[in-house]
Amino acid sequence: MTSPTLLLTLSLWLLAGSLLTEATYYRHHRYIPHFYRYREHSANTENLLPEISSPVREVPQPGVPTYPEIPEVFHPAPEVIPPIPGAFHPVPEVVHPAPEVYQPVPEASSRVFHGIMFDAGSTGTRIHIYKFIQKDPVELPVLDNEMYHAVKPGLSAYKDNPEEGGNTIRQLLKIAKKTVPEEEWRRTPVVLKATAGLRLLPEDKASALLKEVQEVFDESPFFVPNNSVSLMNGTNEGVLAWVTVNFLTGHLYSNTRRTVGILDLGGGSTQITFLPKSKKTIQSAPSNYIARFNLFNHTYQLYTHSYLGNGLYAARLATLGALGADGRVSSAFCHLYMHLFFPKCYAGYKLCYYEVMKVIKGIVHQPYEVKGSSIFYAFSYYFDRAVESGLIGEWAPTKESPFLQIIIFLCNKMTKYRAISPFLCMDMTYITCLLKEGFGFKENTVLQLAKKVNNVETSWALGATFDYFRNLNIH
Numbered sequence: 001m002t003s004p005t006l007l008l009t010l011s012l013w014l015l016a017g018s019l020l021t022e023a024t025y026y027r028h029h030r031y032i033p034h035f036y037r038y039r040e041h042s043a044n045t046e047n048l049l050p051e052i053s054s055p056v057r058e059v060p061q062p063g064v065p066t067y068p069e070i071p072e073v074f075h076p077a078p079e080v081i082p083p084i085p086g087a088f089h090p091v092p093e094v095v096h097p098a099p100e101v102y103q104p105v106p107e108a109s110s111r112v113f114h115g116i117m118f119d120a121g122s123t124g125t126r127i128h129i130y131k132f133i134q135k136d137p138v139e140l141p142v143l144d145n146e147m148y149h150a151v152k153p154g155l156s157a158y159k160d161n162p163e164e165g166g167n168t169i170r171q172l173l174k175i176a177k178k179t180v181p182e183e184e185w186r187r188t189p190v191v192l193k194a195t196a197g198l199r200l201l202p203e204d205k206a207s208a209l210l211k212e213v214q215e216v217f218d219e220s221p222f223f224v225p226n227n228s229v230s231l232m233n234g235t236n237e238g239v240l241a242w243v244t245v246n247f248l249t250g251h252l253y254s255n256t257r258r259t260v261g262i263l264d265l266g267g268g269s270t271q272i273t274f275l276p277k278s279k280k281t282i283q284s285a286p287s288n289y290i291a292r293f294n295l296f297n298h299t300y301q302l303y304t305h306s307y308l309g310n311g312l313y314a315a316r317l318a319t320l321g322a323l324g325a326d327g328r329v330s331s332a333f334c335h336l337y338m339h340l341f342f343p344k345c346y347a348g349y350k351l352c353y354y355e356v357m358k359v360i361k362g363i364v365h366q367p368y369e370v371k372g373s374s375i376f377y378a379f380s381y382y383f384d385r386a387v388e389s390g391l392i393g394e395w396a397p398t399k400e401s402p403f404l405q406i407i408i409f410l411c412n413k414m415t416k417y418r419a420i421s422p423f424l425c426m427d428m429t430y431i432t433c434l435l436k437e438g439f440g441f442k443e444n445t446v447l448q449l450a451k452k453v454n455n456v457e458t459s460w461a462l463g464a465t466f467d468y469f470r471n472l473n474i475h
Contacts, residue, residue: 110135112144114180115465116190116222118169120213122197122267122313126150127172128461129179140253140296146456147179154267155213156197159205166212173220180222190222191468193232196268196308206231225468232464234306238264238271239291239474240463242302245377247462248453252296261376263439263447264460265431267313272367272439273304274374281369289365293474295466303367310364310438312381315430316423318359352429360433366440378447379458385427386449 111134119126129147151168158165169192180188192213198206214229242262246252251259261274276282281303282290289305309318370376435441450458467474 114184114188115468116176116180116188117461117465117468118172118190118192118213119459119461120155120192120194120198122154122156122195122200122311124150124152124154125168125172126457126459126461127175128457128459128465129176130462130465138297140247143247143456143462146462147175148457149175154197155194155209156201156206158209159201162208162212165209166216169213169216173216173222176222185221186223188222189225189468190217190220190228191225191464192217192229193464194230195232195237196234196266196306196311196314198231199234199308200268200314232460234269234271234308235288235291235304236464236467236474237269237460238262238273238304238306239293239302240460240467241271241458242273242275242304243295243463243466244456244460245379245450245453245458247466248456248458249377252298260448261370261374262458263376263378263382263435265378265381265434266311267381268311269306269308269314270310270312270434271304271306272370273302274367274369274376275300276303276367276369277374278369281367284368286365289367291474295470303369305365307364310359310434312385312427312430315356315359315434316426319356319426319430349425349429352425353433356426356430356433357437359430360438364434364438366438370439370441370445376445376447377450377453377458379450381427382431382447383449383451385424385431388424389428391449 113132113134115130115132117128117130119128127147127149131144131146132141133144134141149172151172155165155168158168173190176190177185194206194210198209201209210229210231217224217228241264242259243252245262246259249260257275259275262271264271282301285303289303291302291304293300293302309315435445435447436443441447452458456462
């Protein structure tokens, strides 16, 4: 019979072996995070006891107390997610997005400004109110719109009553106040430039008129720059009209250097201006017929000249012999008008043409290049008289064209049209002679008649406004 001491020793030995076996099992299968599991040294694994895949259930021994078996409970460890680098942290969802921050556009790229230019011509005074948008300080501004109004007669008609001439300027300034926003008045320049009408006046009378206009400007709410009232020379008149037309037709925006020429026929003077393509045009022209200026990083060299006394009204008087050597109307005007010229005009187109040619022949220079295919825009009285005589659109002065046919028809049938415009025959004959005998245009030259381009008046006024803002330095 086995002694109790031996039984107790044997039980303790079996219990110790069972605990050792369970300890080995749980050490091998406990949860080890991936980060550590794959970095565990192999030497540690070799020190573990072999894994028991199917442990043998212990058989209870007689006389050895038994304990209820406690079922093994597995609590899987939660998955450990490696920390995400800060740069990849998800951004919390914004339920109410923050309002967009307004970024103001730089002032230079969206500047809106106005300019007021008065054209004091021989037959009327015109006000041009321009609104510009400057998107880029080094590029051409965008002309948003123009407000235009004219009154007759011109300032020169008030040579003996300057105060009344100043009142016409006050009336036009009222239109400017309604057009330009009040908050813009103090920074909107107002400028007046007088042309041939005042250039033909005696100096003291022209100065009195300009002084009166200056006083009207000084009492206005607009910005009055230095030299805001002046007498403009003929060269600037032609160059600035060229700038206007080429700006409105888009030629100043392109880099092709393709431009159009201009023909401006006023009451007291007429201008021709174009960009020569041939060196021969420049070399054969008188030196004072070439003008240079810089505009928006481009230097232009133009052929330009203004013929004072060859405007439509001045040419009438000269044709009738009504102008003396000083340029004033002679006392013989009425007699010549009724008895000398009109009978010849009634007699037919050829006699009219002969009389008119005396005013042009040998006076007007013929530039070499107009005999080519250059495009010219003709405006002012070129346009007005063409409308009155039924010419609209392109004007082609050829022998077979409506232009000459209408002139011959009007002059040969002057009795019928005298009530409508007693000077129509003379004016149209003069225009024909000026283009052909004066400037030397070919009979098949096509002229673009235009009063407006893109709804803006074709005159020097827009170019003069650019001159004020940019200082073209014409010389």
